[in-house]
Amino acid sequence: MRLLPTLDASLTGLLMAITLVVYLPTLRIYFHGDDFVAFVDLVSRQPVDHLWRVLTFSDYNFYWRPLGDIFHHALYDAFGFDVVAFRLAALLIFLATLIALYAFCLGERLGQLTALGSVLVLGVVPNHALSVTWVTNTSRLMAGLLFLLCLLQKQ
Secondary structure, three states, X not given: OOHHHHHHHHHHHHHHHHHHHHHHHHHHOOOOOHHHHOOHHHHHOOHHHHHHHHHOOOOOOOXXXXXXXXXXXXXXXXXXXXXXXHHXXXXXXXXXXXXXXXXXXXXXXXXXXXXXXHHHHHHXXXXXXXXXXXXXXXXXXXXXXXXXXXXXXXX
């Protein structure tokens, strides 16, 4: 009976490692396209003014994602424009989402095979984000994680 949780944890860890290996090459890809949209007000305004403009729809970012803007600001304050920091933060949110998905599947008694399969499929082929490590997709990743965490609270 004790072997099953150990095996289960080992397989989950393996799937996390596979997902990490799949996205590891993207960590050094420089910012592009929409990523710069998220940075306009970030560097041109003071933090409180920037966040106020985000909440009142008066910033230059046409994607209204207040939680993402707050997160980007925190990353910028801590690491500047270090591309690895921004991309790694998104990847860690994604890995946390996979763990939450696994826990949700088990909590719903869908079985370990379903839980592991779900983690593998979403981990390698995420259909809710164009790219896991794009800066502008961090908000989508956080939304997915927060949604799963809400579902876990209802179990």
